[in-house]
Amino acid sequence: KAGVTQTPRYLIKTRGQQVTLSCSPISGHRSVSWYQQTPGQGLQFLFEYFSETQRNKGNFPGRFSGRQFSNSRSEMNVSTLELGDSALYLCASSLGLAGSGEQFFGPGTRLTVL
Amino acid sequence: GENVEQHPSTLSVQEGDSAVIKCTYSDSASNYFPWYKQELGKGPQLIIDIRSNVGEKKDQRIAVTLNKTAKHFSLHITETQPEDSAVYFCAAQEQGGSEKLVFGKGTKLTVNP
Numbered sequence: 163k164a165g166v167t168q169t170p171r172y173l174i175k176t177r178g179q180q181v182t183l184s185c186s187p188i189s190g191h192r193s194v195s196w197y198q199q200t201p202g203q204g205l206q207f208l209f210e211y212f213s214e215t216q217r218n219k220g221n222f223p224g225r226f227s228g229r230q231f232s233n234s235r236s237e238m239n240v241s242t243l244e245l246g247d248s249a250l251y252l253c254a255s256s257l258g259l260a261g262s263g264e265q266f267f268g269p270g271t272r273l274t275v276l
Numbered sequence: 277g278e279n280v281e282q283h284p285s286t287l288s289v290q291e292g293d294s295a296v297i298k299c300t301y302s303d304s305a306s307n308y309f310p311w312y313k314q315e316l317g318k319g320p321q322l323i324i325d326i327r328s329n330v331g332e333k334k335d336q337r338i339a340v341t342l343n344k345t346a347k348h349f350s351l352h353i354t355e356t357q358p359e360d361s362a363v364y365f366c367a368a369q370e371q372g373g374s375e376k377l378v379f380g381k382g383t384k385l386t387v388n389p
Contacts, residue, residue, distance in 0.1 A: 207378070210376060266322075
């Protein structure tokens, strides 16, 4: 069965712009979690959506937001981009809630903010 | 909330040697501890996990041990091979309503042929 897919794979934006990233989970998975990965901080949790509801949220400013659709696909949006938002953004899907079992990660979207 | 510390940040071994990566966690209520391997250009992939009702789990050359009293868990890779070279992340499931996974900062393992 197809794995987690993320689009686009690479993005270059300038400060002040906004960006939308997309994640399609494995078929049948209802939970999608988003993480920001940077060399110094590792994987930092952004938020988790389960059945279209935000279940958990990490310690990120309100510029970071997300949503999940009825088909479990998820998008995250970052507004008013800052240089520090440059990172690899990973999404992960799981059958149940994130901590209940295996999370399957996508390849990530590499965002560069100039 | 949960805090996970991972050591070492880099590890270099010769092919055939063993590699050990250690993690400590802060929340004694945490009960699920997965390990992920991330190869260059890919997302992390689960390689082994352990729950708090078990002290050790093995899968071929990989094993994980858990010491609940000391709140630490370790990944052991025996007979390392060049294809084991990657970044490894440990994680702990936060409790108290969140239940999200909290990750360590990763260990870059290099296996020299």
